[in-house]
Amino acid sequence: MPALATVLAVFLLSVGMVRWVLGWLRRKQILDLPNERSSHSLPTPRGGGLAVTPVCLVAWLVLAAVGLALPGTPWVVAGAAALLGLSWADDRFSLPAAPRFAVHFLACALGLAALPHQALILQGLLPWWADRLVALLGYVWFVNLTNFMDGIDGITGAEAASVAAGLALLAWLDGRPQAVLPSLALLAAALGFLVWNWHPAKLFLGDSGSVPLGYLLGWLLLDLAGHGHLAAGLILPLYYLADATLTLLRRAARGEKLWQAHRQHFYQRAVRGGVSHSGVVLRILAVNMLLIALAVAAGRWPLAALAAAGLAMAGLLAHLARLGRGAA
Numbered sequence: 001m002p003a004l005a006t007v008l009a010v011f012l013l014s015v016g017m018v019r020w021v022l023g024w025l026r027r028k029q030i031l032d033l034p035n036e037r038s039s040h041s042l043p044t045p046r047g048g049g050l051a052v053t054p055v056c057l058v059a060w061l062v063l064a065a066v067g068l069a070l071p072g073t074p075w076v077v078a079g080a081a082a083l084l085g086l087s088w089a090d091d092r093f094s095l096p097a098a099p100r101f102a103v104h105f106l107a108c109a110l111g112l113a114a115l116p117h118q119a120l121i122l123q124g125l126l127p128w129w130a131d132r133l134v135a136l137l138g139y140v141w142f143v144n145l146t147n148f149m150d151g152i153d154g155i156t157g158a159e160a161a162s163v164a165a166g167l168a169l170l171a172w173l174d175g176r177p178q179a180v181l182p183s184l185a186l187l188a189a190a191l192g193f194l195v196w197n198w199h200p201a202k203l204f205l206g207d208s209g210s211v212p213l214g215y216l217l218g219w220l221l222l223d224l225a226g227h228g229h230l231a232a233g234l235i236l237p238l239y240y241l242a243d244a245t246l247t248l249l250r251r252a253a254r255g256e257k258l259w260q261a262h263r264q265h266f267y268q269r270a271v272r273g274g275v276s277h278s279g280v281v282l283r284i285l286a287v288n289m290l291l292i293a294l295a296v297a298a299g300r301w302p303l304a305a306l307a308a309a310g311l312a313m314a315g316l317l318a319h320l321a322r323l324g325r326g327a328a
Helices: 002-028 049-065 073-093 097-113 128-148 155-173 177-197 207-226 230-235 238-253 266-272 277-297 302-323
Strands: none
Touching: 002 049, 002 177, 049 073, 049 177, 049 207, 073 097, 073 207, 097 128, 097 207, 128 207, 128 238, 155 177, 155 207, 155 277, 177 207, 207 230, 230 238, 230 277, 230 302, 238 266, 238 277, 238 302, 266 277, 266 302, 277 302
């Protein structure tokens, strides 16, 4: 019953808040204008994160207040709130990279400090200090790749919902109710946003949504890994990890400016090849359902599950690349 009530309440609040923010963005003419690197053709309000992020943070604080959230949740909410403010300023004024990354590192360090001290993300393969350093670098990368990947209608809402659903299921199977409801809150908020962001999108999430969402999801993934499920923590977000990382490596090999906006992600190439935004997202969702099943299986067969997830991801990326072959 608490799970159903949480999902319903957060979903309805998300839908309503996004509707209100959409009207405000339209009145203020805060629009994302199409350019040569865009995957949309019409000016569209940007700033859905001003609704989705506060809904998530309020939900987590309420759950923490009644003892149904993970210890350390208030610190993570504080980090996400700081990222919300920074990212909204970046949405509006395009802040320099150095201060943005500095705040990302500080927020991620705060999130790691909020995890149990004894939790080893890499399962004891490294000393504690090295474990935390690698986890910090991975956390910062995950926050940023979530932002990088938010390039077509529905993709980040669908990815966040998929990962959150997998996190909730694994926490329930693991007997950790304090991790179930925060995951379900993220799932419900993402679904509420998708009501407005599914193709053709009425508004975009913006950095104010994608950066804090990546931060909250990343924290739950680190918590999952710290409880002995590293393989599952890698499998659930594997599409975003693979597409963003491989695209970055390809661009670096060509000597391109890595911080410059582009349309070279696998999903963007498929859209440029003529597939609709929703058609691409539905393909990703189908593979994400398989990833959730493999994350569950990783509890018994971690190496086999990782190998199967890698094969599934290679197949999806090859399929998206084939769909985009010949695109301008």
